[in-house]
Amino acid sequence: MRNTFVLLGSLFGASLLGCSGGGPPTQQVSGTVTMNGQPVADAQIGFHPTGTGETKPASGMTDAQGRYTLNTYVKPGQQASGAMVGDYKVTVTQGIADNRIVEYDDLTANDDGLPAEYAEAGTTPLTASVTDGGENEFDFTLETQATN
16 A cells, blocks of 8 residues: 555656646747848747637747747746747837837837837737647748738
8 A cells, every 4th residue: 555655656746747847838930030132130029829828929039140939938037949839920120128028119119120010919910820740930021011
């Protein structure tokens, strides 16, 4: 009987360790952002969930070639690589410090050379659908005048 409790306790402890891993299940997401045929460097790209449920937002930064990869916020000091499966509105901004909470007016007042439509999830025409096991490579071409 005592061995049964030890065994069950060990299994329960092992299951807790397995669940405390790295946050939500995510898929690797990457791509390129360009405007007027040129890479958009040092831009913040945000994936904002459009559905209801447990899907969390994801974000990343573009490099000098306009390439980005996404991370999903889990808790302070912890991010999961990639984005959760789901549909997203995609925002692109420049010139705002990463991991800073800003108001919409701050985004639109920021004269970063990018059209303001791309700065907010309610106005951006950009979308993405992250799939389980899919390629999840999303390239975005920003238009000088965004269209809906």
